[in-house]
Amino acid sequence: DTEVTQTPKHLVMGMTNKKSLKCEQHMGHRAMYWYKQKAKKPPELMFVYSYEKLSINESVPSRFSPECPNSSLLNLHLHALQPEDSALYLCASSQDSILTGPNTEAFFGQGTRLTVV
């Protein structure tokens, strides 16, 4: 099983709303990532979690708040977003354990298409 599951698939939210994106993997991967992808552009890294601790924050605005409650689950909490935050949000995971090291394959979910109105 190489599946990364993201919910919801589509989300429309107002600028004053609070919503959350969810990502799950059951491959025992210890690194999990959030990427943002605008139309016809490559994915851009937002956050990296390693062993459930935030290891990289690519200077993302505080209206995006990541959370890793356990080794299988990654959330992205959204609050007071702007229309320009509308994009495809992708979650990924990779093994990157103490045993394997960081030289492992990344697997992506199908993404959440977010529209901010």
Added chain:
Amino acid sequence: KQEVTQIPAALSVPEGENLVLNCSFTDSAIYNLQWFRQDPGKGLTSLLLIQSSQREQTSGRLNASLDKSSGRSTLYIAASQPGDSATYLCAVKETSGSRLTFGEGTQLTVNP
């Protein structure tokens, strides 16, 4: 800062043709290079992973090569099919922070 470039940006070929997609990167301090496929509005599907110590990987009609010292990789697709139509992205995993940095992609169209 790592920069990844893919050439060409778009490619249209008739069915059955063999084709090559190119990827170059500026910093050779990488753990691996990965090729992905993305269909419109969908997530990324991993095609091939090449470790930094490897020169080549094959899966079915796909063959990827890596020359780390020159910062280049190619993805060779044999006997292309309309179902191969998609955007192909290469990404390098950097040794600093384990970031995966993507190229802009090559949009491939295979015409029946």
